[in-house]
Amino acid sequence: MVAVKNLPALLAEHAFTQDLDADALAVLAGCAQNVRFRPDQSIFREGGRADWFYLLRRGTVALEMPIPGRGRTTIQTIRQGDILGVSWLFPPYRWNFDARAVTETGAIAFDAACLRGKCDADPALGYALMRRFAPYVSQRLQAARLQLADLYGDPNAAAG
Amino acid sequence: MPPRAETGAMLPRPARVRRATRETHDVVTLELEAEPEPADAPAAAQPGQFNMLYAFGVGEAAISVSDIADGTRGAVHTVRAAGAVTRALAALEPGMPLGVRGPFGTPWPLAACTGRDVLVVAGGIGLAPLRGAIAAIRRERDRYGRVTIIVGGRSPDTLIYAEDLAAWRADSTLQVETIVDHAGPAWRHDVGVVTDMLPRAQVDAERTTALLCGPEVMMRVAADALADRRVPADAIAVSLERNMKCAIGHCGHCQLGPAFICKDGPVLPWHRVAGLLREGEI
Numbered sequence: 001m002v003a004v005k006n007l008p009a010l011l012a013e014h015a016f017t018q019d020l021d022a023d024a025l026a027v028l029a030g031c032a033q034n035v036r037f038r039p040d041q042s043i044f045r046e047g048g049r050a051d052w053f054y055l056l057r058r059g060t061v062a063l064e065m066p067i068p069g070r071g072r073t074t075i076q077t078i079r080q081g082d083i084l085g086v087s088w089l090f091p092p093y094r095w096n097f098d099a100r101a102v103t104e105t106g107a108i109a110f111d112a113a114c115l116r117g118k119c120d121a122d123p124a125l126g127y128a129l130m131r132r133f134a135p136y137v138s139q140r141l142q143a144a145r146l147q148l149a150d151l152y153g154d155p156n157a158a159a160g
Numbered sequence: 161m162p163p164r165a166e167t168g169a170m171l172p173r174p175a176r177v178r179r180a181t182r183e184t185h186d187v188v189t190l191e192l193e194a195e196p197e198p199a200d201a202p203a204a205a206q207p208g209q210f211n212m213l214y215a216f217g218v219g220e221a222a223i224s225v226s227d228i229a230d231g232t233r234g235a236v237h238t239v240r241a242a243g244a245v246t247r248a249l250a251a252l253e254p255g256m257p258l259g260v261r262g263p264f265g266t267p268w269p270l271a272a273c274t275g276r277d278v279l280v281v282a283g284g285i286g287l288a289p290l291r292g293a294i295a296a297i298r299r300e301r302d303r304y305g306r307v308t309i310i311v312g313g314r315s316p317d318t319l320i321y322a323e324d325l326a327a328w329r330a331d332s333t334l335q336v337e338t339i340v341d342h343a344g345p346a347w348r349h350d351v352g353v354v355t356d357m358l359p360r361a362q363v364d365a366e367r368t369t370a371l372l373c374g375p376e377v378m379m380r381v382a383a384d385a386l387a388d389r390r391v392p393a394d395a396i397a398v399s400l401e402r403n404m405k406c407a408i409g410h411c412g413h414c415q416l417g418p419a420f421i422c423k424d425g426p427v428l429p430w431h432r433v434a435g436l437l438r439e440g441e442i
Binding site for chain 2 (some may be wrong): 060062063064070071072073074075076077079081100102142143146147149150151152
């Protein structure tokens with residue numbers, strides 16, 4: 001028989017939450033549910049309300065945006081162990097990209113309003129979560145800068 | 161070490177293109193067929209070294225050795241058409257002549273990789289100097305531990321060596337990750353910057369040697385990320401590209417601080433160049 005893990009146990013396994021204490025995991029689990037997405041299923045759309053936040057447990061998700069002349073363009077993929085969604089943290093709580101499951105994807109989904117409420121009620125928990133989000137946001141900013149720099153452009157186009 | 165007496169090192173040997181393969185819209189791989197060579201001909205190139213390729217009537221450019229063609233001493237070179245010389249080289253067709261000086265420079269430290277895990281990180285045409293190293297590793301796969309290859313590019317249509325990538329992915333002894341800056345929905349691999357893949361890679365800091373080649377910013381970020389994971393700087397090798405002219409350390413065009421990249425490099429341990437690459441211009 002396959003044992004079914006409860007949400008705190010699943011949260012304890014995820015890189016984003018694994019070092020939180022049991023009490024914090026139990027609080028977070030109160031806002032969470034297990035979700036699954038089929039390949040090519042839309043998870044959210046640009047401009048939509050950012051009411052959810054996801055921890056990916058398995059699979060791959062593409063962040064996309066339609067670009068005139070290029071069609072639907074993937075600007076980032078995220079995988080098992082990553083987080084999906086930052087826009088739920090700050091007003092206006094609106095997604096900036098489309099998210100689409102590339103493969104069969106499993107995630108823990110958090111009700112954003114519930115999670116913000118828990119953070120407001122327990123600043124220590126909120127701080128612990130923000131300390132986990134900040135490096136992720138910083139890393140994404142650095143990656144976006146590198147993409148903007150177009151590293152693979154030819155710096156010696158006029159030479160050799 | 162120069163391939164022979166320095167005057168000889170300055171004299172191009174005749175060669176012909178045996179095969180030309182278009183990799184992308186501006187990148188071509190040339191497989192050379194060397195003319196009969198004299199007894200004092202230089203040793204065959206090692207992965208990481210480069211040759212000076214001479215497009216007759218146009219000029220010379222330093223092009224890394226991507227492999228040695230099967231059963232011959234002819235080197236394989238991948239050329240991106242960027243300037244007058246490389247455009248002329250990339251336009252060569254089978255049977256057409258060119259001049260070759262070399263091989264020059266330092267190879268990848270494959271001997272030091274023996275018994276260790278190898279992490280290869282390549283960006284854009286930076287995969288070309290690493291292709292021969294990957295081939296050498298695959299030929300003697302048992303000599304190495306875990307081998308991870310991370311390849312980055314601007315978009316799927318700019319990735320070179322499609323056949324090699326397919327073969328590497330099909331090789332169960334290799335962990336291969338491919339990531340591009342942006343892609344259409346048909347792309348089934350990763351999208352982001354090549355350094356996004358490093359936190360996902362399995363790295364045992366004490367037994368990993370990293371071979372990095374690509375845009376310098378990419379190598380700096382990758383080397384820093386590996387250092388964060390406690391990989392020692394002397395276990396990280398980078399391949400640098402500079403304006404090589406003489407290729408034997410005389411003219412100074414490729415000088416980077418105290419190093420002549422043509423002679424002391426192009427492959428150098430990270431600890432020797434980390435500080436130099438953070439300077440704006442030297």
